[in-house]
Amino acid sequence: MKRILGLVVLSLAVLLGVNGLAETIKLTVTARAVRGGVNTHLVEWLEDHVFPAFVQWMKAQGKDVEVEFIQFGGSDEALKQQYALDLKVGRGADILGFDGFWIPEFDAAGLVKPLDEIVGSQVWDWDGWAYIPQGMREILGYKGKVYGLALGTDVRVIFYRRDLFEKAGIIPPGSGLRWQPRSWEELLNTARYIKKVLPDVVPLQINAGTEMGEATTMQGWFMVLLGTGIHMYDFESGKWYGEHPGILEALNFYKTVYVDEKLGDARLQLISGARARTFELFRDGKIAMLVEGDWFWRSVLAPGSEWAIPNRNEVVDWAMMPAKEPGAGYRGQNFVTISGGTGFILNPNTAHPQEAWALMAFAFSREMQLEFQKIQPRIRSRVDVPVVGDPVMSEMARALLQYTTVRPMLPGYPKISYQAQLMTERVVSGQMTPEEAMAAYAEALKEIVGPENVIIVKAR
Amino acid sequence: MQKKSSSLVLSTSTGLIFLAPALLFIALFLFFPLVWVLIISLTDTTLTGPAAVSPSFVGISNYVRLFDLSRWMRLGNFGNALRNTVIFVLGSAIFGQVPLGLAIALAFHRRKGLLREIVFSLATVAWILPGVAVAFAWIAFLDRDFGTFNALLALLGFPKIDWYFDYPLYAIIIFNIWRGTAFSMLLFSAALGNIPPSYWETADVIGASAWQRFKDIIFPLVRPNLFTALILVTLWTFNVFTPYLITGGGPLYRSETVPIFTYRVAFKFFEFGKGAAIAVVMMTINFILASFYLLMQRRRPR
Numbered sequence: 001m002k003r004i005l006g007l008v009v010l011s012l013a014v015l016l017g018v019n020g021l022a023e024t025i026k027l028t029v030t031a032r033a034v035r036g037g038v039n040t041h042l043v044e045w046l047e048d049h050v051f052p053a054f055v056q057w058m059k060a061q062g063k064d065v066e067v068e069f070i071q072f073g074g075s076d077e078a079l080k081q082q083y084a085l086d087l088k089v090g091r092g093a094d095i096l097g098f099d100g101f102w103i104p105e106f107d108a109a110g111l112v113k114p115l116d117e118i119v120g121s122q123v124w125d126w127d128g129w130a131y132i133p134q135g136m137r138e139i140l141g142y143k144g145k146v147y148g149l150a151l152g153t154d155v156r157v158i159f160y161r162r163d164l165f166e167k168a169g170i171i172p173p174g175s176g177l178r179w180q181p182r183s184w185e186e187l188l189n190t191a192r193y194i195k196k197v198l199p200d201v202v203p204l205q206i207n208a209g210t211e212m213g214e215a216t217t218m219q220g221w222f223m224v225l226l227g228t229g230i231h232m233y234d235f236e237s238g239k240w241y242g243e244h245p246g247i248l249e250a251l252n253f254y255k256t257v258y259v260d261e262k263l264g265d266a267r268l269q270l271i272s273g274a275r276a277r278t279f280e281l282f283r284d285g286k287i288a289m290l291v292e293g294d295w296f297w298r299s300v301l302a303p304g305s306e307w308a309i310p311n312r313n314e315v316v317d318w319a320m321m322p323a324k325e326p327g328a329g330y331r332g333q334n335f336v337t338i339s340g341g342t343g344f345i346l347n348p349n350t351a352h353p354q355e356a357w358a359l360m361a362f363a364f365s366r367e368m369q370l371e372f373q374k375i376q377p378r379i380r381s382r383v384d385v386p387v388v389g390d391p392v393m394s395e396m397a398r399a400l401l402q403y404t405t406v407r408p409m410l411p412g413y414p415k416i417s418y419q420a421q422l423m424t425e426r427v428v429s430g431q432m433t434p435e436e437a438m439a440a441y442a443e444a445l446k447e448i449v450g451p452e453n454v455i456i457v458k459a460r
Numbered sequence: 461m462q463k464k465s466s467s468l469v470l471s472t473s474t475g476l477i478f479l480a481p482a483l484l485f486i487a488l489f490l491f492f493p494l495v496w497v498l499i500i501s502l503t504d505t506t507l508t509g510p511a512a513v514s515p516s517f518v519g520i521s522n523y524v525r526l527f528d529l530s531r532w533m534r535l536g537n538f539g540n541a542l543r544n545t546v547i548f549v550l551g552s553a554i555f556g557q558v559p560l561g562l563a564i565a566l567a568f569h570r571r572k573g574l575l576r577e578i579v580f581s582l583a584t585v586a587w588i589l590p591g592v593a594v595a596f597a598w599i600a601f602l603d604r605d606f607g608t609f610n611a612l613l614a615l616l617g618f619p620k621i622d623w624y625f626d627y628p629l630y631a632i633i634i635f636n637i638w639r640g641t642a643f644s645m646l647l648f649s650a651a652l653g654n655i656p657p658s659y660w661e662t663a664d665v666i667g668a669s670a671w672q673r674f675k676d677i678i679f680p681l682v683r684p685n686l687f688t689a690l691i692l693v694t695l696w697t698f699n700v701f702t703p704y705l706i707t708g709g710g711p712l713y714r715s716e717t718v719p720i721f722t723y724r725v726a727f728k729f730f731e732f733g734k735g736a737a738i739a740v741v742m743m744t745i746n747f748i749l750a751s752f753y754l755l756m757q758r759r760r761p762r
Binding site for chain 1: 506507508509510512513535536622624625707708710711712727728729730
């Protein structure tokens, strides 16, 4: 009996040992995406198209590779937290879905590294680079180095419900005419009119408050501030605007909308889960105008997504965000928008840098990017991958890329962004007047970057 | 003082060897982190950004910033968190869980039967269920538009109340009372059960009223337990983090208690140095409360 047991144990050991020799390389990818939930298209594309094709391709080269996508359903801020903690202890998935503006602070802490440092200079041998222009490389770049590949870039617009506009009589029904305000006054007048004619609908929702995080800064604060003529940061002098009449004008815009005339619902911006609530209400036709990024169109409202609108193309339309007055916007523009970008970076702690890079390059090959375009058309980082299948996206890109700008890629940006969010929150909730909020903002900025880096321009 | 006879089972050194694993555990997981937190509270260490790789020594400036009296009461700063925590502890522990636990224990004292079992079981279940599950249930319960509670109020003709927006601190106080009463209830129940039956027989014989029974029998005998319950529940409530799952410390930091404030500073903004300073202050307050308790223990004649 003992002898048989011994034989069994021995053969098991041999089998396990032999298995260990034929090593399977396991790669993991993570991003903020859940099948059937947020960013479901990303999961579909990766799990249904990219991974199987990649495993095949690797097998043809004699390598046994397994790829797994780790879904994450929390907020962007929660994901960032997870990354910071994982990277700090040398762990994390091999490929991380990353937002470009996180890179400066992560790099300053030594938590992320440029691609050529992780993989080696052969990274530049990839033929895809020829189709990715400098501007696109900079989305996941910092100080001239490239850390990853961007899934594309985006622009921000005012989304409005055509059905509500037609009901209110702003657009004659069936005319096919489109609404485009040319100044803040026109925008506000439309909102006032909707408030009068459709009292159950929130006329205008523009992001404010710290609850929505960076979404407030990008879709809310920047869209208003750029319309007054200034950016948050002066690229030429390398300094931040702490006090400026433009900031006051922007804050007064918020005050008009949320406090004085109640054209927007302040509570909606301040409660927990605010952003998801605004999506729901827009989908249900309870918000008439929502300032959001094109991600809202192609991912949130798209057919098959969590907040899909069945007749999206008929009932949802968009307009460019006007400057305060024609010509008063940043760089003298009539309209303003700002672009960001997310993509994937390589984890410097990966055990298989070459295979991980191979996966990334594969996912960003022309074929795979075109596959993604079929699922979710958008502005992609490769110039040989045009926007197909969605004329609305093509039109948004054509109209707005000329007006766009970017956030400054600096380690201090996230803290300053938070201060801007806090500033809007204080005004929108009625806690402080615009003057007080701006003063507190300037004070906080001086602490973050030092008083010598803060520009103070007093109102005349 | 008489010297103890050396009839020890083990010699001191053998005893220490047996204790070593436990001591090692305490050193690794309690002592060293404590020292580490103290040290980094004197720096500007962060998890991301340049200060992660080259932190600098800033002395006690993190602490000074916390107690900057001109700004500390602003929503989102330490004074606000401290004030919220004091209200939270007073409302939910001292005037909430402990009296309620005592009341339930008194109500069911010396009574058996189905109702007692049901009440005790429900209270215990509320206490031991995982925090996340319970938090979800409460979010659903008090939601303004779809919550069960507002639906009930509507049936009774009351207007809908926006609990989490208008009364966040009350919401978490009530949540915490619901959650933690079981402990006091069980503690007092046991304490009351320890009162010898002869006391009750005597009370019956002399015809004491309920109030007299409480004043002269129950209260003096239960007082040490009352004290224990108060101090433990206060410490636990001071440190509890679960309300974060319900209100997130908001809106606008109106329900932000000190633990939630620590979390926000340390893990949302990755400012470990500042977070460590807050943690040390929290630890000091806990220490003062615990010392007060130990002091009172020692003073009582035994």
